[in-house]
Amino acid sequence: MQKASLTILGCGSALPTRKNTPSCQILELRGKQYMIDCGEGSQIRMRQMNFKASRLGHIFISHLHGDHCFGLIGLISSFGMLGRTAELHLHAQPDLEKLLRPQLEYFCEGMSYEVVFHSIDPYKHQLIFEDRSVSVYSIPLKHRVACCGFLFEEKARDRNIRRDMIDFYNIPIWQIPAIKKGSDFQTESGEIIPNQNLTTAPIPPKRYAYCSDTAYHEKIIPYVQGVDCLYHEATFSGAEALRAQSTKHSTARQAAEIARKAQVGKLIIGHLSARYSDQNLIWKEAKEVFENTLLASDMTSYEL
């Protein structure tokens, strides 16, 4: 059974520090990898963590501030040098294409693969992508510029067929996919074996939400309600609440309020500011409101 996991490559905010590079994550679901944001140094972090370029097909960019997208050109360029042939899909606001195209033409001429741009409307909550494993929805956030988070909803998995039942009823291989989808089985003698005798329930599909950058914004609560894991920015401590408000960022407590109200499984707070030498301050503030809070950390994987 392939695990669903989130790897944080960078969880810093605008200014990188010794500890944190800018925003970048890789969500892994059923063996596929989806990147969320791509700050400067993301390809370097990928290398450091042994991520293979070939398994990454889609990158989702929340907004066009440098700490969320300056790593794209280097990553795209290196994928080319590595001989990638599969398309790479970028899901972002249309301005990204305007900004990247001239760079791609100059630096990546004759590249071995194609970059495909998909336009996101950050003001709408809507399905922006789906494949066999996952549906991805945009979540409008409240930032200084147009910005959206992302909700990743894993699709329902097939039921697990019981090996002992395959042998017992002598189930032909060709019928197994249908049974995994929920069909009953008819034996040669005509007996109907109900699906529930043949299969066990799959693990429930995972839901992950990424909300960065944003001020405290209760409108996102219905979208992230009950997700297994919520990554929410927590750029400031409560002492800087006014600054959070004016720059349209959240305090740690506000991130935790969203998590509490949306009854999420766990909260990871990130987009950590360079101003705090002791990040545990931020973490403690959030934990007071929502106990199951984790402090994000660069180059760390989390099981969903």
Place this chain on the structure above:
Amino acid sequence: MQKASLTILGCGSALPTRKNTPSCQILELRGKQYMIDCGEGSQIRMRQMNFKASRLGHIFISHLHGDHCFGLIGLISSFGMLGRTAELHLHAQPDLEKLLRPQLEYFCEGMSYEVVFHSIDPYKHQLIFEDRSVSVYSIPLKHRVACCGFLFEEKARDRNIRRDMIDFYNIPIWQIPAIKKGSDFQTESGEIIPNQNLTTAPIPPKRYAYCSDTAYHEKIIPYVQGVDCLYHEATFSGAEALRAQSTKHSTARQAAEIARKAQVGKLIIGHLSARYSDQNLIWKEAKEVFENTLLASDMTSYEL
């Protein structure tokens, strides 16, 4: 006495590795810092090594391949967030401005300081910049695209005045600058004291040359003749000599040949390829030809 030093922030080649990020160095002369090339992650390396943005005034870009300039936009943007007010001067081929301007307009609107572009002709060996401490010359290299290295020549320092002589002859303070420049001193009784009795020779000015990226190119030898330190690319080992030739890079041995023929003080070989897990192979090849060869290493400082 302020030391002259070179700090290598990144000495990798196109593909970053766990160990090496792309090209970036900071040359420090008389308290001033000059950056050479600015691959992705350079601002992160600066942070990791506690370099202050405010002391950097000039950046020299050898050529427009991504691993030598993708770090600029992030660095420029962060300097703005840090409230820099002093101009930042970029010395590069004119295409850099075409590529960067739209990004600066989009990402760095209303920034607190100005970026000033200075155009380099990479096909000419000429003075491209000077201030009170240093003269910088371009060195035409031989690469797949237009590319030049840089020769930094420290200007002659003032002579050191002897404190005991100041007291002995009761030299007025206002005359000291002239004496440091080489003037003699006339006592009240009219006696002429020759400068050599009053001063000691300054330390000889330093010369540093940066040559990356380039194929083996003997034409650079007169330009780098006798420099205290030569940084020369050594992307390949001798086994890949053909590949070095076709991609217009150098082997370690070729880099050392240049150093030997130019009788430099020491050679640092860099632009290290991701393909070699044991970089000492490269180093040994160069040392066979030129004994005083150092293998470049990220985040390492070298006294000139």
